[in-house]
Amino acid sequence: MLPRLGLVICVLSLTLIHSDSAVLSIDLGSEWLKVAVVNLKPGQAPISIAINEMSKRKSPSLIAFQSGSRLIGEEAAGLIARYPDKVYAHIRDLIAKPYNHSKQKLDSLYLPYDIVEDSRGMAAIKVDDGTVYSVEEMLAMILSYALKLAEFHSKVAIKDAVITVPPYFGQADRKGLLHAAQLAGINVLSLINEHSGAALQYGIDKNFSNESRDVVFYDMGSSSTYAALVHYSAYSAKEYGKTVSINQFQVRDVRWNPELGGQDVELRLMEWCADEFNKQIGNGFDVRKYPKAMAKLKKQVKRTKEVLSANTIAPISVESLHDDRDFRSTITREKFEELCEDLWEKSLIPLKDLLAHSGLKTNEIYAVELIGGATRVPRLQAKLQEFLARQELDKHLDADEAVVLGAALHAANLSDGIKLNRKLGMIDGATYGYVLELDGPDFVKDDSSKQVLVQRMKKVPCKMYRTFIHNKDFDVSLAYESVELLPLGVSSLAFAQYTVSSLADASEKYSSRNVSSPVKANLHFSLTRSGVLTLDRAEAIIEVSEWVEVPKKNLTMENSTASANVSLEDSASATLTVEGGLKNSSEETNENLHSNGVISNASNTSASRRDVTEMKLKKQTFRVPLKVIEKTVGPGASLSKEYLADAMRKLEELDKKDAERRRTAESKNNLEGYIYSTREKIESSDELEKISTSEERESFIRKLEEVQEWLYMDGEDATASEFEERLEMLKAIGDHIFFRLIELTARPAAVELARRYLGELQEIVSGWGSNKSWIPKDRIEEVLNKADEFRKWLDEKENALNRIPASSTPVFTSDEVYGKLVDLQAKVASVNRISEPKPKVEKPRKNEADGGETENASSSASNFTGEDYSSNQEEPGNSNDSATEETQTEGDHSWSGLIHAFGGGLAKYTVDSLSFTDCQRSVPYADGSPISQNLLCLPSTSARRRAHGKTKCLCQAARHTKLKAGDIVGSQDAQDLRVRMLSKSNPLPCTHGPSATTSRSSDAKAVTALQSCDLGHGIVHALPNVDPSADDPLARANSIFSDDKGILQCPDLHLPCCSKAARVPEGPSTGNVAVVQGVSLRNPSDSPSCHLEPHARWTEDQLFARPAINGWKRMAWRRNSAPKKTHFPKK
Secondary structure, eight states: OOOOOEEEEEEOTTOOOOOOOOOEEEEOOSEEEEEEEEETTTTTTEEEEEOOSSSSSEEEEEEETTTTTEEHOOOOOOOTTTTTGEEOOOOOTTTTOBBHHHHHOOOOOTTOEEEOOOTBBBBBEETTSSOOOOOOOOHHHHHHHHHHHHHHHHOOOEEEEEEEEOOOOOEEEEEHHHHHHHHHTTTEEEEEEEEHHHHHHHTTTOOSSSOOOOEEEEEEEOOEEEEEEEEEEEEEEEEEEEEEEEEEEEEEEEEEEETTHHHHHHHHHHHHHHHHHHHOTTOOOOOOHHHHHEEEHHHHHHHHHHHHHOOOOOEEEEEEEETEEEEEEEHHHHHHHHTHHHHHHTTHHHHHHHHHHTOOOOGGGGEEESSGGGOOOHHHHHHHHHHHHHHBBBBBBBBTHHHHHHHHHHHHHOSSOOOEEEEEEEEEEOOOEEEEEETTTOOOGGGGEEEEEEEOOOEEEEEEEEEOOSSSSSEEEESSSTTTTTOOOOSSSEEEEEEEEEEHHHHHHHTTSSOOOEEEEEEEEEEOTTSSOOOOOOOOEEEEEEEEHHHHTOOOOEEEEEEETTOOHHHTSEEEOOOOHHHHHHHHHHHHHHHEEEEEEESSSGGOOOOOHHHHEEEEEEEEEEEEEEESSSSTOOOOOHHHHHHHHHHHHHHHHHHHHHHHHHHHHHHHHHHHHHHHHHHSSSSGTTSSHHHHHHHHHHHHHHHHHHEEEEEEEEOOHHHHHHHHHHHHHHHHHHHHHHHHHHHHHHHHHHHHHHHHHHHOOOOOOOOTSOOOOHHHHHHHHHHHHHHHHHHHHHHHHHOTTSSSOOOOHHHHHHHHHHHHHHHHHHHHHHOOOOOOOOOOOOOHHHHHHHHHHHHHHHHSOOOOOOOTTOTTTTGHHOOOHHTSTTTTOOSSOOOOOSSOOOOEEEEESSSSSSSSSSSTTTTTOOOOGEEEEEEEHHHHHHTTTTOOEEEETTTOOOOTTOOOOESSSOOOEEEEEESSSSSSOOOSSSSSOOOEOTOOOOOOOOOOOSSEEEEEEEEOOOOOOSSSHHHHHGGGOOOOOEEEEOOOSSSHHHHSSSOOOSSGGGOOOOOEOOOOOOOOOSSEEEEEEEEEOOOTOOBBBBBSSOEEEEEEEOOOOOOOEEEEOOO
16 A cells, blocks of 8 residues: 555535635647636636637647737747748747757757857747847746636636646756746646646546556657556545545656657658658759748648548648649558658657566556557557557547646645545655765765765655764755766756855854764755755754753752762762852751751741752754855756846736737727728618718718728728727717617607506506505606606607708607606606505503403412402502503514513512412512512423422512513514523622513514523523414413423623524524523623524524624534534624
């Protein structure tokens, strides 16, 4: 099994959390460019290929400079046959390459554009106006083009990307590509090897938990060929307490040929065609000397190769190949394969080397996946089948897009703003081995001065450090491990040089101290995710051993005395007692001792425990940062800040020119299009003659002809502003004519619609009299008056229109008609929405209601106390009556019978002698207040106690309430509210305000419970769907009281969490039961708990919230278990 290390890659799914984040991947090839976008925008696939301006899924990696304009991609490809010296191809292959190597490469490919040698000895490109651009700048233009394609495709701004590189890219190549991305404004999350991207795409939808697999990825692209061995497996891990299987892959090895690709096959075919054409011309003619002819031939050869992949014979035809001579010939597949016979043998070498170094046999390979466009050649596939002894090769991946899609998955995993789910572990390896070489004073340059720093195929990314003994400044070189395996164009093993200084100064600084060991230097290196090896920092390690004075802990008199008699042999140990401290301690001890040796009570106890110091040999390690200066020169050297700033300025100027060029082209096209479309309308429209005069039309046509003549003569090099000015001039004339043409049909249609509605309005108003008699007559009159005004306006405007010619400006427009019609419809709709008023209900007089109920209450209470109270006794606190009655006015949706306030003292009564139904009757309050104004009793909630005949009534006295015996507090049509208070024997008064009320919002979507204040325990029940036909209201509610309750704990919330209102903002209030339990304010540390009754329709993750206190809280409801809490932003 593979080690459980490496990067974890995940798959996007359609159920992911929405995010506006987006990343892209770029497959930057020698000839083609592919771009994939990861975007979670609704309506788009999570991962998709970004198409170019020609709606193609791949774009040419080309740049052209022609007549001061820069063209990229498809635009540049259109110039390659006419201006081959101005179109720049294979730019990626020139990165970090010496000038001589680049020149030889371009000549072999018949690419005639001009390159020069820059100050670093690398190739730079010189364009037609004499400007020189580095390869990094040219690559930045291509990457910037790829970024624009991605942003246009996703409609969001993107800055993060993953870029693919071939495995043979060395340190200088990778650093140069990163510099180019920096110039393009791209934040590179990682460079990824092409075979790793393909391996990721292959394994993302497969399961390897049952078996491991060894898969070979064979890629022949345009300029290179490689074979990679990837091992797939799975390991077990814990997620959310469950054991899951996670797939992973590790790149075991990769071998390549960087100079063999599809272009070499095409070159063989080009050479054959050139020879054939030379034979047709004769006289020693050589078409290879003419770049335009070779560019045309190359274009045709690409088509011929594709035809031969599907057919056994293909025609070759190039018109005017040279000097108006056409080239026509025919080639068979057999002849084509014969021309490339040695190339087929070379194509097997990477695969043979891979198997030889891995020790695998061909029958141990699970699959051989083909990627790269050149692998479609039948002869290559046959060679691979023959070598591998396989009937068929595996083609599960898209040969063109597998790499870029896998890189997109890698980008999504590295992005911070994208949520992913399925996982695939990825362990990539370094394609080169690296060594460390030291140089400087006292260093002997031999094999001992070199250390292997990174072994080939070591996991990336990784960090490492090396420690060695040295006390002087020195140089560090990083080099490739083997001369047999070097990147293209590299002749020296070393690729980076550093100078490490300040080590001698650090050694000198501590030389006066007791240095216990030789001075060491620590070098810290990192191999980044992009495969770039760097020296990050250096430090000097200096160890010093010194005697330091430290106190002895808790040294008593006896210990001090004993210390004075320590022998010399003992004093020779690692610690040494200080004599002065020992003497002082002895003197103080004698002064504070009695004759019998007991410590004097008068002395301070601290004096008997004075600390005694001692000397200890302590080792200290000092880490001193050293200066690290990179001094790499030539290819691979880091670009200076000044160079980068100047390059970015040049690229910004090019971007501005491109934007102006596009604006000019668009303005010119708009002007040209307007001229042609307008002349066609004038010539073909008969109705135009009705709304314009012949003189007006002829004048307009003359203007159009003048601008058209200017457009193709003097306007060839005009600016965008000039095109726009002439277009506006023509529109100023034509818009008036075409406006009248549009109104010729639009205005009558608007008038017809308006008059039809005015006719229907009479029926609407008549219907109000019979169906909506409550609508005020003055409002109906407003509608009729507005309709009359509209009708008169129409009549006046139509009469005025008939008196003027059609070629004149119309007196009114269709837009005016529609505007007035909409206003009238809005007026009618507002009157139509007037609802029927609710009938008024006569309220019984207050004295009658109280008197009758008091009599009943007194009668029932006499069984309890043996006393009778007068119903006319004055109620304490009756100043609140007005507030209570105010909430019950007509049309008010507040709950009737409000509990207006809890104040003063509260008493608790336990009545064992009463039956269950007796609990519904009131009992007197201790201070003699009227029964009808003070008490409400509820039965015990314990069904088990009732079953054993142990029914208890808990009666709560509530001062200043307007409750009668057995009242239900609540609205008569929706919900009932019961209040049950269990107070302490001597409770404090309410401290949360003068009143605590129960109310229901008018939209019937919230339940608001009482504020319990300092009532010890307050429970408010909102009873759902109470049957109004039941005889006893408490019996109706009895089923809601039981011991089977789910408890929702909220210990992290502030105290008012549960004692405040519990709202149900989702769904009708009648469908839920909310129970809120408060806590005593005497002990704020009590943890409040929120109860949900078992009959409640609360669902899991139901919003259980309270307003205005620390925002909203979501409590995930789980019965009989602790909740999961999620914080929401404040509302």
